[in-house]
Structures are given as structure tokens and as C-alpha cells.
Amino acid sequence: MKKVTVIDYLIERLHEIGVDDIFGVPGDYNLSFLDDVEKSSSVNWIGDCNELNAAYAADGYARKKGVGALITTFDVGELSAINGIAGSYAEHIPVIAITGAPTTKVQENKKLMHHTDATGNFKRSYRAYKQFTETQALLGFENAGAEIDRALTTAIIKRRPVYISLPLDVAHSMIDAPSAPLNLTVQNTDHNKRVAQRLVDELKKAKRPVILAGNEIMTFRAKTEFENLINQTHIPVATMLLGKSSINEENPYFIGTYYPNYGDKRVLNYVDQSDLVIVFGSKLIDVNTGSFTQCFTQKETVVLNCDNTDFFGEKSRGVNINNLIKNLENFDYQFDFESTGLNNVTPDVKYEDNDDQELNLSQYMYAFKNFMKPDDTIYTETGTSQYGLSFMNLKKGVDFEAQPLWGSIGYTLPAVLGSQIADPEGRHILSIGDGSAQMTIQELSLIQRHHLKPIIFLVDNDGYTIERVIHGAHAKYNDIAVWDYTKIPAAMGITEDTMDVSVATNKQEMLAIMDKIADDRSKAHFVILKTKALDAPELVKKIGKSMSLIDKSHFYGEE
Template sequence: MNATDSPPETTITGHLLDRLHSLGVRHLFGVAGDYNLRMLDEVLAHPGMQWVGTASELGAAYAADGYARVRGFAAVLTTHGVGELSAINGVAGSYAEYVPLLHIAVGPPRSKEQDGAVAHHTLGDGDYEHFARAFRQVVCADALVRPEDGPAEIDRVITACLRESRPGYLRLPQDVALSSAPSPSGSLGRPDRHAADQHSLAAFLDAAARRIETAGTIAVLADSLVDRFDARAELSDLLSAGSLPHAVVVSGKGVVDESAPHCLGLYAGACSDDTVRTAIDSADLLIRAGVRLADTTSGGFTHGYDPDRGISAGPTTVSVDGAAFPDVGLRAALAGLARLVEDRRMTASTPAASAPRHPSPSGDSTLSQAYLWHAVSAAVRPDHTVVADQGTPLFGISPYRLPAGARFLAQPVWGSIGYSLPALLGAQLADPSRRGLLLIGDGAAQLTIQELGTIGRHRLTPVIVLVNNDGYTVERALHNPRAVYNDITPWRWTDLPAALGVPEPLVLTVRTRAELDRSLSMAAATEDRMVFIEACTAPDDTPVLLSRFAEIARRQAEDAQ
């Protein structure tokens, strides 16, 4: 192209789709609405993008969250007002859990905005910014896209999402989506996670070296921010350099190899097994990799270590005994710590962590929560993506170690029930080489079960274990177990996969240990279609971890009165 040539043109939508595609996004989740239909025509015409129409915008947001956790970025497209407000709960969860995705809300054309017209899907007062203001509470960046600076604003918001690992929001008037724009020049790269302020990094490593040199015992606690900020390899190097005993909180399951000899297992404050709790809480030096203290991951804040002591590595700041060193990211901090630990040439002795006690061998006895999670955990394969919903599934599976390579998705900080089923859809589309294993309760499933049809439409073949325990067992464990508000309408669960359009599902109901064992064996052998297992347990039967957590929560609630 010579100096007089104009750059090739595309549309605002074309620019946006090209940017998403360059970042590895191949699927766009959402629900069609009259404002976004013409934009969807461009989505369908784009050679590298597939439209995934979901049953609801909330399901689309959850699916995008699951997709982003696997691919590193995702996008959801809704219509103005009614569509975007349906999705905002899912986007808020992504914000709380540090998941980078882009929400695109397509609304009325600019002419209607300028006239203050009472357009449908608005509040009828001529103010078209209501919902953008709501989204500013749950995104790291937002923009109203205009033709004159649309590409630059799109790039700015996406860059912020990638840098901060959080959602962004674009408000796109219908006519602007189709307006012309220059084709993207240059790539939109991901942030350099190794970058750090060299002065701050040197000061941190100097303080950390002194702390490591004088520590008698060193342990490591890891959380999900290790994954969100691309530091898993550096964490692995640190653990290997010193053969350090280490544990994960529930939100961090999967960031370390739980089969490694120095892995202690799950840490959950006072809910932990004694061996794990002692090793973490009594370490002379506790290195915390991307750890955020939350009530659901720390046993109701019953952690026994001092958060102002030890080394804490966060997304952009690290600290040593409370002294902060800004502009040092997780990757740079963990890489530096690995070198320091290796130089010390320490040999750690790891206490033997006690695994969850296995129930007695299977038989025709009634299925219990204890046996359910023992059997399900034993069925997990390295190529599984395990998605666990809040409630008995998350509390039940968390203490069990997963095989090396297995991926684990959960939402313990935001804790929105029903998240896991659409998240499974997104995770499976993001990486179809893995088989999904969904663990969900009957109460949670009633919120998002319609996306089972979307999973079936895309010919995905996960194994779904639905725990039918007649209502909100997690709430029964916390307070007033016989209260009517913990009851739900009983559904005929085995009718639903076919009713929702799943092609030829294998549907099984289990009420005994032997039936569960047979069903899990059948599921492993049936890889060409969805396997739906309804596992029936008693309403008041709870996993050990949940029982411990509920006892602490009840005591804290009484003390607060």
C-alpha cells in the first residue's frame, strides 16, 4: 500500500470480531434480540466465529465465564436493557472471581437516543445510560462505542480486561455496530505478566531472601489467582525448587498437581484436616500465591496464620511481613522466589496428609453423601473438566485429590447457584478434547437447567451427576432444616434431558452404592452421548466439610446476635 492508499475498511462489528478472534475466542454467547440481529448477521458471516445462542442471557454470561477460565478470554452479546440486566449477575460473578470477558450490549440507534424516544427495553425516561451505570459497578472498563473512535475504545476496554483479568462492557448503538471502520492495524497482545518494576522487584527479593534464610519451615498456600494471572508454571517451579509442602484453598483446586508427594491437599481454616491445618498455620514462613481470604474458602475466616506475616504474592503487589512492594506481579514474584529457594537448597519434610476417610466397600446400602463423593472422585480422569456447583457438590468433592491434568471449575467467592451448568457448556466448547463432569444439586439445577438443551444442541457429551436431596441441603445445614424455604418443587429429573432436546441421553437413577458404581462405570464407557445420573441422597445428609463449615457459621451467627 502506498502513501495515498486508504487503509482497508471493515465495520465496527468486524473490528470487534477480529480482535476477539486474535485472542483465541471462537464462540460468542448470547441471546438474539431485535437490536442485535443485524450485528448477528456479521457474526454468522465471520469465518472464525461461531454463535452460541443460549436459553437465557444469564446462561450466556455463565457460559462465557466457563469459556474464559479455559481459553483466557470470552465474550457475551445481549440486547439493551432486558438482556443485559439478565446477564449482569453472571458478569458480576466474573468480576468477583477475576475472570476476563467482554459484555457487548446492543441498543437502539443513535437517533432514538438523541430524541430521548421511549424505545422498548428502556425505562421510558429517555435516559439510555441507566444500565451502563449499573455495569460500571461490576466491570474494570466500559465504553459507549461511536464511529469516530469505536476501534480505539474497543481496544482500550479489551486491553483493560486482559490486564486486570476482569470483565469489560461495551454499549453499542444498533447503527454504530454496522458503521465503517478501518481494519485493525497491528495485533492486540496479551499483557506481559513477567513485567515488573525492577527497583521494587529487587527490594522484594532482598527482603524475601532474608526471610527465607531465617525460616525453619516453609510452606506454600495457593489460590485461583495463580491461574488468572498465568503463573502456574512459576508456582510449579517454586514448589519443585524446595520440595515445599503446599496446599490449596477450594477456589485454587487444580493450580497444583494434587498427586505430588509434597501436596498436603485442601486447606480450609478450622475445617481442614489436622495435618493440613498444622502444616500451614504453624509454618515459620508461609508463602501465599494469589490467595484471597474469603469466608467460604477459609472456613469462615478461621485461618490460623497471620495475614500480616509471611510472603504474600498478589496480582500486582507482593509483601513480606506486611511491607508492600508494588508493581511486582505474580509471575515475576514466584519466579524470583523459586530462585531464592533453589539457592538455599533446602530439603523439606512433608507431613503425611490424611485423605478423606473412605466408606466401606460398595453394596446395596443406601447411597450417602460420603460414598457419593468418594466414588465420583475415584472416577475423575486426567482429561476431565470437573465443574462443581455451590452447595453439597462443592463441599463434597473439594477434599478429594484430583488426578494430575484434571481441570476444576467452581465459583466459591461469588457463589451463585446454577452457575456450573452453563459454565460446563462454555468450558467444553473452549476445549472439546476434554470431557465435562458436572456436579450439581437439584436446587441449583432448577435455576439454569434449560441450558441442558444448549449442551445437547452442540452435541456435547458430558457426564452430569445431579444430587437429588429434596431441596437446599446446604441451607438446611446452616439454619432451620425443616423450614419451608429450604424446600423446592420435586421434578421428574430423568424426563428432562430428552424433554430439553438432548439427543439419545443415557439417563440413570441411583439410590444405592452398587447402583452408583455401576452407573459411573457405564458413564466412563459411554463417550458418544450425554450421561445424566440422578443420585438420590437424604435431605439432611451432608459432606464432612459442609458439616464443619455449617457448625462454624452457626456459632458465628449466634455470637453476632
């Protein structure tokens, strides 16, 4: 049997499941096995500015490629990354979080080491990661290969992050090379089959069924199969915010993005008056339900996701979305879509242009809708960009990414770069505000180092606009430092040949810039949109006001 080092075994298995690039930051507990990563012909090393950015980038990579990985050093590095891993856990993104650890003897002898709290406790970070990863593997000399296989298989099947702790001495020990590919088949259980049968039984009784499509359709890589199911059954389908682009929005059975009180009234009325609402691959969280203002009730609702199944309040364990779709395809059922009166509905996405002299976000979002092309990958930052752009109808093949559930501001900038590393030929667009950008903007340096070509629209309006429209419109805590964003790329060593920088202060300048860069794939584009503080489209203002009222009623007892 061929022998390999544990780190080479791990690299081989990572490559097998689809990881070609590993993100991270070097530290003295991982340096020696980063040598092996650099020597490998199977994976590339992507050095990030900090561990949190590396976790965000690995998440973006995983959304595009199916799985991502990062390597950090012990305690200080892995704890820096944990917020990013927690977001991946919340939104079902499989990221392999690998940390370099002190040697087994150091840990067994409870040596008082740097990058620890000097108590001899080497499991504090491991215990923290237990809260935000599907499984954890503490590699030793006897179990390394089996534990690597178990962790990676879990990540792929469960579509959630896993944690691998790799001590320095274990990393270079010799073990048997992989003898067979990993078994990544998910068993089609009797429970899954029973759920499918019951769902079809309920559909046959329903007069006004609707599917609210969620994020697990994307994270479980089931978009094609789900659309085939919709084409077979003709069930009306709307997406939720946590699930935007889970179906081709040019599909004839797509009726819009569902968010209570916003959107096409015919669509809202149909969903709210449906006698069978199927939440498919998601949950009825606040960002999917307009802070729980949906009109349908538990007695009309079926919720199906990997964590749990709920038929009208009757709960049971979760289902695998891929197998559920396969089981549903075997049934003879087709709905009379024409009876809905929703044929050829063009959802009212409420994007209205204007001719104001000063640039405003209504002009930008109206123009953005026209700037979009088929097969784009679009990232929208938590806040104004996400809420403002989530209601536009997407062109075929568009991959719309955001982080509406976890909502960590600054996430999208490293994530869109990670996504582009996974898909270097795809057109990637980011819409981000200045407040969020200030959290992670140093990661722009990846553009020069790895020849990336994203299009980045940065809205420069002096603060946290989404927070202002929710609460504290003129409060100092919603202000941020004034930066000259035009100088940041040069400060990071990004040349004009690699990325151009443009500034728009009015509609005409913005449209001219968009026209110039739309088809230019020779370099990256950084577009700074100067708007007033408190500028937000009416849609965002209404959503912000609604969130404010709900927050007060939930937390302060106000009506």
C-alpha cells in the same frame, strides 16, 4: 488502508485474543450485527436460553480457553447477565460483555424507547456495569477501533471482565482494519521486582515456610510456571478452596488442601505453626480460612495478589503473578523440604465408604474420587458438591472448577457446557444438587444443539442441603418443588442418541452406572442420584455447623 465495519473489527480482535465462540441471546438492538457474527468464519454463535446462562457459559469458556465473550441486548438483556459478569469479576475471569444499544441519535435526542425506563436515560446499565467490570467502552464513530483495542487489552492483562456498548449505527460504520496485533505484554515493574526480592529475603529467614496457592495462578494462566517454581524451591505448597487445582496435586511438594479444622492434622499443624505463610495469588477470605478460624496471624503472613500486596500488615499495590514468578525464578533459594516431616504425606480427605442400603452422599463422594481420571475437567456446584469434593486429591492434569467466592447457585451447569465448547475433546464432569439445577437446567438444551458430551451427576434430595446444615434443617424455605428429572431431557428435545439418563437409588446401581459410562464418550450422560433430604457427608455437616456458629457470632453477637 483496508476498511471494515466496527462489528467486523470487533470480531477480528476477539478471534485474535482467543475467542472462537460467542454466547448470548438475540434482541432487536443486536440483531443486525448478529448477522455479521453468523456470517463470520472466525467465530461461532452459541445461542443460550437466557442472558444469565450465557454469562455463566462465557465464564466457563474463559476458564478453559483464557477469555470468553457474550452479546446481549440493551438494558433488559445486559441486566439479566450482570450477576454472571459480577461473578467473573470477583474471581478474575476475563469475559467481554458486549451489549447492542440504540443508535447514537436516539440516545442523543433522549427518545423514549422500549427496553428502557422511558426517562431518556440510556446510561443506567452502563453505570451498573462500572461496578463489576475493569473498564467500559462506549463506542462512537470516532473512537470505536481504539476503544475496542483498549477494552480487550485490559481484559487480558487484568484478567477481569470488560464492558462494550455498541450502538446500532456505530456497529455498521466503516473504520480502518487492525494494522498490528494487540500488545498484551505486561510490564515487569520495579515494584514487582522489589516484592520478589523482599519475599526471598523473608524465605531465607524462615524456618517453616508454606505457600497457600490461590486462584490467580489459574486465571493468569501460570500453572506450569508456578509448578516449576515449586520444583525449583521445594517450598511446601497447599491449595485453598479458591485455588483448588492451581498445582498438580501429585507434585511431591504438595501437602494438601488447606481448610482450618479439616484435613490431615500434620498438614494443618504445619501451616498453622508456620513462621511464614505466603498467600500466593489469592486473599484470606472466609471460604479460604474456615470463616476466619486460621491459627496463623498477620505477623507471619504475606499476601500477594493483583489487587494488593501485604507483608505482615504493611500494604502496597498489587503484583502481576506471571512477572512475580519470573522474578522469583532468578533467585538462588531452596528449602529443605525433608525437614518438615511431610514427605509422602497422603492428605486425609475424610472420604469414607459405607454399605447402607439406601444411597447416600458419603458413598457417592467416595466413588467419585475413584471415578476421576487424569486430565478431567470437574465442576462442583456451590454447596454440598463443592465442600464435599474439594478435599479429594486430584489426579494429574485435573482442572477443578467451582465458584467458592461469588457462590451463585446454578452457575456450574451452564459453565461446564461453556467449558466443553472450549474443549470439546476433554472429559467434563459436573456434580450439582437439585436446588441449584432448578435455577439453570434449561441450558441442557445446548447438549443437543452443539453435540456436547458432559457427564452430569445430579443429587436429588429435595432441597438446599448446604443451607439445611447451616440453618433451618426443616424450614420450608429450604424445600424445593419435586421434579421428575428423568423427563427433562426429552422435553428439551434431547434424544437418547445424544444423552442417556440413569437413576441410582442404591450404591450398587450407582457403581454399575459409573462403570458403564466411565469410558463412553459417544454421548452425554445424565445420572440422577436419589438420596434422602438432610443427607450429607460428615465433612459437610461439620463445615456447615462451623459456618452456622461463625454466622451467629458475627451477625448476632453470640459466642
